[in-house]
Amino acid sequence: MRVRDVMPDELVYVRPDDSVRAAAERLAEYKHRALPVVTADGKLAGIISELDLLALLLPDYLADMEDLSFLPPDFTPGRHSFEEVACLPVSKAMRAEVMQTTTEDEPILDVIRQMIQHRLAHVPVLRDGRVIGLLSSGLLVRRLIQEAKENCD
């Protein structure tokens, strides 16, 4: 099986200058956990995931703390409420350093290797340097269900 056999037909993406709110809405609408960030000429700018969005709510100086359960339940650190971050551009929230990508012709096992070795849930698919899709671990698991026999007997 190759990447093209499991790749979704439709490319759902956001632009670097879209707002964080727009990215969040698109994630929710398509029930995806991450989206590729694609420039106007089709190049990959980064990936933005649900966790990247949530990371905006946690100030950097708290990211290393091992426990925050002592905080009052209604505590919001200033400038880190969703209200405040919703209008930031996606480029401020995405991960730009995407090391792992693949192409349509790669065997699926190589993508699985990438996901496992680098602990990734998403690998963008490129054709001639342009983004044509995003493979996710969720998609592969759903594919496994289809492949498997009806039951385990």
Add this chain to the structure above:
Amino acid sequence: MTMTEWLAVALLTPILLLTLKYLRVGWLVSAVVAVGAAVAFVALRLTIMQPAQALTTTIFLAAYALIASERMHKTTVALAAAVFMLVIGLIHQEEAFRGADGIEGIDWNTIFLLIGMMVIVNIAGHTGVFQWVAIKAAKIAKGEPVAVMIMMSLVTALLSALLDNVTTVLLIAPVALLVCQSLAIDGVPMLVFVILASNIGGTATLIGDPPNIMIGSSARLGFLDFIVVNGPIIAMVTAAFLGTVWLVMRKRLHVTAEQRAQVMAFDESKAITDHRLLRRSLSVLTVTLIAFGFHSVLHLEVATIALAGAALMMLMHREGPEEALREVEWSTIFFFIGLFIMVSALVKSGVVGMMGQGILALTGDNVPAMTMLILWVSALVSGVVGSVPFVATGTVLIHGIATALHPEATTFAAAAHAPDVLPLWWALSLGACLGGNFTVIASAANLVVAGILTQAEQPVTFVRFMKYSVPITLQGLILSSVWLWLLFLR
């Protein structure tokens, strides 16, 4: 100077310049360091120094200038300079690693004390006890901003006296910032006070601040010596510091009852993440601290006690040694190793002896003048190059002075503990530790907190830091001058 030396200077200066540029140091700093090194070498050669002495001094000065410029990591600079000195034979590995006649070499007592304490404190840090203390402090202050600042500074000073400053501020500062957020006040003054408190508190004990570890080890001064001499003055300096904070800040900060209520809603009992580990690590810490108090009675070096504490902690901690050792700040350790090798080369060349003679010529045998000179120069220079690099040189310098003043002394400790040498060590300790507050780059804890403020999008500028730090540091140094005079010089 011989023809060969002129040629070498002409050849090596552009090479140094281009190498530094290649290492992304920037044109200005590269040019200043390279040309400065050339000028320094020629000047030293034409006046007072032999070739090896001038070369050692030049490498030393260039490395310190690069460390102060902050364009390269200080550990990389110190290690590279040290290795260069080893490779070209300015000092031999044997002399650097084991010491030799008159050369201390790498001070393994300091190195292993640092490693041992890092292991103990890092495991204890995972229990949440620092957060517990910080929240408790804010709640005892009832969320009143000035009272919170004073309480937060006080607990930081106390913890820093007993533990490593960097770990203390790394764990206290985020909680202090959260409290500032709740009170909707600027985080910069609060965190700068945490830094100042940490450096002041660390001065009180042998293990509180790396410069003291080096001084104690080099001067053969014990844990109790530091408590007796530095303890009382640091209590006074802290009181004066907190008094100033109260006087200056009390009229400036106004918060609402709701904001105070939010601070009171912090639940410190939830900060403790691992009660079992907490009980164990606090027992190990207590035993270790008590053992420090009795180390001279027990005839044990402080590094032995710190390593024993670390081993005990590892025995009790389920995660295993990899976990405990991973958090040793190896970069700091190698910074010390590099500095020790560089300083050993400087001692071997005889330059340190010349500097000692120079200071003696300047002050005669006027001990009060020498003490005050060391106190204030230590503070100012530590503010520029950092307290650790300065003290690495300062300790061997005082050795030079001690040997010059007491050629008759048979043992090293006899010269170092002579009544006219003893105040010099304390002047170095108080000057360098308190001088660690002068600038935001002067000690490691300052840089850690400045980093946290940057992450919190409230960066503190060099100048704004000094607006708070300079008056407090001057106040501490004036009190220290009086104390040293009362104790030793009257």
